[in-house]
Amino acid sequence: MIQSHPRISKAVIPAAGLGTRFLPATKATPKEMLPVVDKPAIQYVVEEAVAAGLDDVLMVTGRNKRPLEDHFDRNYELESALEKKGDADRLAKVQESSDLATMHYVRQGDPKGLGHAVLCAAPHVGDEPFAVLLGDDLIDPRDPLLKRMIEVQEQHGGSVVALMEVAPEQIHLYGSAAVETTEDSDVVRVSGLVEKPDPADAPSNYAIIGRYVLDPAVFGILRQTEPGRGGEIQLTDALQQLAADEKVGGPVHGVVFKGRRYDTGDRGDYLRAIVRLACEREDLGPDFRAWLRRYVTEEMQER
Numbered sequence: 154m155i156q157s158h159p160r161i162s163k164a165v166i167p168a169a170g171l172g173t174r175f176l177p178a179t180k181a182t183p184k185e186m187l188p189v190v191d192k193p194a195i196q197y198v199v200e201e202a203v204a205a206g207l208d209d210v211l212m213v214t215g216r217n218k219r220p221l222e223d224h225f226d227r228n229y230e231l232e233s234a235l236e237k238k239g240d241a242d243r244l245a246k247v248q249e250s251s252d253l254a255t256m257h258y259v260r261q262g263d264p265k266g267l268g269h270a271v272l273c274a275a276p277h278v279g280d281e282p283f284a285v286l287l288g289d290d291l292i293d294p295r296d297p298l299l300k301r302m303i304e305v306q307e308q309h310g311g312s313v314v315a316l317m318e319v320a321p322e323q324i325h326l327y328g329s330a331a332v333e334t335t336e337d338s339d340v341v342r343v344s345g346l347v348e349k350p351d352p353a354d355a356p357s358n359y360a361i362i363g364r365y366v367l368d369p370a371v372f373g374i375l376r377q378t379e380p381g382r383g384g385e386i387q388l389t390d391a392l393q394q395l396a397a398d399e400k401v402g403g404p405v406h407g408v409v410f411k412g413r414r415y416d417t418g419d420r421g422d423y424l425r426a427i428v429r430l431a432c433e434r435e436d437l438g439p440d441f442r443a444w445l446r447r448y449v450t451e452e453m454q455e456r
């Protein structure tokens with residue numbers, strides 16, 4: 154049964170991964186702290202949650218993740234040094250991340266998978282719908298995906314996942330959704346989900362990208378979800394249960410995203426995100442674009 158819809162105010166950000174694709178940079182630094190232009194990747198994600206109206210943020214962290222907590226906390230030493238110098242611009246930059254949202258942290262302990270990370274959020278979230286944002290997916294701030302997902306959740310109840318059409322040879326990297334159309338061209342009904350399928354078994358080329366709005370019924374299901382792909386407790390498997398029996402936590406819908414998204418967990422895409430966002434920055438963009446144009450022209454002449 155679909156209950157009344159409390160306003161969604163909590164965001165959960167799993168951030169316990171080891172970041173092995175970025176070694177050696179991530180040997181002593183969490184991958185979430187790698188800069189995209191001049192801001193750590195994780196700050197874009199927290200800003201996205203806040204822009205969608207979610208100002209209560211729970212990070213699910215692990216060992217070696219102290220810099221994340223420090224980044225979203227005050228840094229009095231730095232602040233007073235900048236104050237003394239009268240450097241208001243930089244002071245504002247330092248204070249921005251600590252003023253963003255109310256931050257909470259919980260440790261995952263054992264790295265038992267994304268589903269397990271989300272389950273660690275249960276005591277904090279309680280019995281209300283909530284959002285999950287994966288740090289590796291960077292959604293361009295001008296394409297407000299999460300806001301739309303919250304609207305769809307408020308309209309239909311249940312849970313909502315973000316979907317993006319990918320090339321068939323890419324689908325094995327994602328959760329793949331079986332979908333049916335609805336009256337809204339950007340919304341589909343999800344009838345099934347498979348985590349990282351072999352291309353031949355994928356129900357569609359609609360890939361889950363790392364944004365979810367979930368009914369709290371997912372916690373009960375996650376407690377009973379057996380390890381799946383990679384021996385990990387998969388969020389996709391729990392969502393498959395929700396999609397299969399809507400009496401438990403309402404339906405599952407998908408918002409089809411056609412905007413700009415970068416997978417900052419992939420080195421190539423990470424570089425593309427930096428180039429693109431740097432080009433578009435008012436302060437850095439003009440010089441950087443001019444240099445890039447020259448560089449590309451020279452590169453093409455050499456080939």
Ligand code: G1P
Nearest residue numbers: 267290326327328361362363389
């Ligand atoms: C996770 C999810 C997967 C989803 C992906 C999106 O996988 O398990 O269903 O498609 O995020 O980025 P990961 O990339 O963490 O292995």
